[in-house]
Every structure is written in C-alpha cells, then in structure tokens.
Amino acid sequence: MRNLAPVLVILTVIVGIWYAAVTPMNIRMALDQADRAGFNVVPDDARGRRDVSVWVLLANNQQHIGSTFDLERSRLPTPTQVGRELWKGTGEMALRGRALSKRSLIYHGWITLQSTFWGFLLGVTVGILGAVMIVYSRVAELSLMPWAIMSQTIPIVALAPMIIVLSSQLGIEGRGVPKAIISSYLCFFPVLVGMTKGLRSPNISQLDLLMTYNATGLQAFLKLRLPASIPFLFTSLKVGIAAALVGTIVGELPSGAINGLGARILIGDQFGTPLAIWSALLAAAIIAGVLVTLLDLLQKVTLYRMGIRA
C-alpha cells in the first residue's frame, strides 16, 4: 500500500498524456467531418488541409477542438469513450439480461478465458512433468533443456496458423484445441524453469537427512522436493497465466476466428471500428489483471498455510 500514491500519480500522468494526444491525433478527421457538415474550416478543402501540419490546423480551428473527443471512428479514442464502449459490451448487456449474447464482451471474454484455462492447464502439466524428468534424469536434462530454450526463441505466431490448419485437417472441430496448444506453448516454459529450480532447491544435508530416515525416492519427492518447490511454482504460475492469455489471443488473431477477444480485435480491424479493438484490449487487460491477482492471493494463502512467509 506504500506504493499506492506513486502508482496513482503515474496512472494520472499516463491518462493525462492520453487525453492530450487525442486532439492532435483526431483533428484532421474532426475537421473533415465538420467540413462535410458545412461548418467553417480553415483551410476549407481537404487537399489544403493535408499540406498543413497538425499544429497549424489546431491553432486555426480552435472551435472544432471539442469535437475531437467525440468521434465515432477516431484514430485515438479517449479513455472515457473506451470505458463507455466496454460498459456497453458488458454491464449494459448484463443488465438487459443478455450477458451471454454473442455481441457482449462477456461472452467473448469467456471464450478466451476457457482456452486460456485449458492452455494453462496443459502448459503447467507439461512444464511440471518436464521439470521432474529433468531433475531425475541426466539424459532428459541434457537433451530437453537446450530445446526448451530454443522453443521460446521461435516466434509462436509463425507457427500459430499452422497449428490451426493442422488440427482442422486432423478432424478436430472448433478452435478451442489449437488455441489451447498455442497458449500452452507460451506458458510451459516459465513453469519448466521455475519447477526445475524449485525441485532442486533442497540442499544436500536435507536430502541426506531423508536418506538417514531410509526414505524412498518417492517419499523424498513428496515430502521434501515437492513442498520445497511450491514458492517457485507460484512465481512461475503467475508468469505462465499471463503468457497463456497472450497465447490464446495470438491464436485468435490469424485467419478467421469469430469468437474470443482476439477475434473481436481482428473484426474491429476489418470493419474499421477502433472502439471495438480498444474495448477488447481493455477487457483483455482486466482479465490478465484479475487472473494474476487471483494467483497472487492463492500463493499468499497457500504459503501461509504451509508456514512459509513470502
């Protein structure tokens, strides 16, 4: 909470810069519209305006500055416009009892959230299994680890359309599966690295102690290595869930998805409705924030229960 005031100040500055940028970004469009509506604009034809810099336009047309904040298809909408659009797609629809209609962002957010969840689950499973293999087998460590690192330097977006084509050719219906695969591809790596570190975190004397207790390998794993890795696990889960969300949205971007926040961005681009893009982005940001916060709370509770003070 010590950081609350500085965070608020920085946020205010960012929003301030945003508002300040709206007028110069939108003035040309606002003047075009005002001109068409028959208002007096300097210079009074489109070609003349194109040759004049934004600042000159601003200085000469001060009576039209207000309209830059309220354009339907502005290049840069104001935060208020984005917030209103988001409310129109979520709260207002919910109040009218149509929260799950295909036009509401709640529906699209839910689709994205589902894929993120399955991708996260798959990625975490692969990551943990890989970490266990790496910790217990030298062959696995030497052969898997370099490729796991390599896999993250390969831009997944290049593979994403291929994964979608492949899975549709293999007869997998719907886009849930390829999206989940793409998002697990991004999410397994932090888990793999974190769990490897965590499973290796018990020191020799602790392992020796279990040896003197005549503990089996499985017991050593369950009673020492696994509990010791939990703090590492949660740290990487938080990175992983954010990566999974990015993966899902990237999976929704290329080639014709209709449902999901990524598809809203794509459709907003194709139909020239920037507000749809911005509100989908804001919704994605809110989902990311909520997911990371939930995991953070879960981490605090779990570690407290286990007697580890983070």
Next chain:
Amino acid sequence: MNWLVFSLIILLGGLTINVGLARSPWHGASFVRVAIPLVFGITLITLWEGLVRAFDVSPVILPAPTAVAYAFAHSLDILIIDFRQTVLKGALSGFFIGTVVAIGTAIAIDRWSFLTRGLLPIGNFVAALPIVGIAPILVNWFGFDWQSKAAVVVVMVYFPILVNTVQGLRATDVMQRDLMQTYAAGYLQTLIKLRLPAAMPFLFNGLKIATTLALIGAIVAEYFGSPTRGMGFRISTGVGVLAIDLVWAEIAVAAFSGSLFYGTMALIERRVTFWHPSQRK
C-alpha cells in the same frame, strides 16, 4: 511399413546414443553437452520424416522435412526478401528504438524514487498484458510498411526493458554508493562508473526477453496488413493457398533468426557482464 520400422530404429538408436553419452565418463565434457541435444534434434526430425512417409501424410497437412528443405533451397530469394523486411527492418529497428527509449526513460525516472515506486508495479502489470493486440491500431496509424511493424515492436519491448533497467539501477548497495561519494564522484560519474555497469545483468535479462517479443510483434503486425513481402505476410497467404512447405520454410527462418538474435544477445551479455557470478565458469 518399411518407413515405420525405420522410424522406430531411428528413435531407439538416438535414445540409446544419448543414454550412452550421458552415462559415459565424458558426460561433463563440452562436446557431449552439444552432442546430446543435437542427436535428440536430429532424431526428432528423422522421426518426423519417417512417420510422414510411413503414413503417407498429405504434403498439404504436414510436409516432410526434406520437402521443406527443398522449398527452402528453391525459394531462397523470397526468404531473403522476407527476412530483410520483417527481421532487419521491422524487428531490429523497433528493438533498437525501444531499447534506447526504455533505457532513457529508466535513467530519467530513476532520480525520483517516488516515480520509480509508482512505475515498477505498473510496468510489471503492462509487461503481463497481451500488448500484441495493439498491432491493428498501430498499422492503422503508421501505414502498411515496416514503420508500423517497428512501432509495434517498440511498444512490446519497451516495458520489459524499462522495468528491468529500473530494477538494475537500484541494484547497487549503500556501501558502493558511499565509496563513490568519498571519491567525490558526481551524479554522472556514479551513473556511468558504478550504477550502469551494475544494472547490466538486469538490462540483459530484459533485452533477452525482448528479442523474442520483437519477432512476435513484427510478424503479428504483418497479419494486419503489409506490403507484399514479409514473413507474416508469406505465412498468412501461404496457409491460404496451401503452400505449406513454403510456410514451414518461413517458420524455419523465423526459428533460426529468433535463435540467432537471442544467441547474439547472450554472447554480448557474456562479454559485458563477465564479472557477474552467473557468467563465471
């Protein structure tokens, strides 16, 4: 059937070699550390080839590695044009601008601990956001050519580098700063001789994350409009016209440039932060 047997033999053979190497007395030697992942990779690719031939998979679904290599060799000119457009113009220029701006912001903001405390949580949060989504907006602002791709890359790499640099600049301890004070070093001298070098391990951490993000940003931005060249353009149109072997060749180029970019950064890191514990042998 023959190809299936062949694949099985390759799989078992590769695994046997690796197990043998890992258990051999030279398992710590550097050539074994390179050889094992190499054998693993070659095994996988040969297995891919064998399985594609064994089950007669249509090249439209999954081309064999040899088919990809053939496409690679025969469309080298296209691949080079795309590489130049996406990697050199889009990703690298954006990466460079983003890095400079982020480091500049970090140094500027670092003088006020109030701002730093506010910026770190926000930066960490933004770094977790799906920023790729702004690609269509920036393509709309900056046009179809590489400028818009570079802009997407700038936004994507900015926050990870900023957060890491800010953290790095705070990495010096009181004792070291006191020492600089006793030398009567000014702000600039302390910054250049103590705090920037101390920040380097953090900075490179951010730079390495940013290399991957840069390529992702440059490719995604091309899905939203580009001139008729570029890796993202080729991939999205290639999928459309079922030129899947060319798409895989592009993926190979993307994988290669991604690894090269990351590797170069890791190499520079080793040179610059040779003194750091993680780099010592």
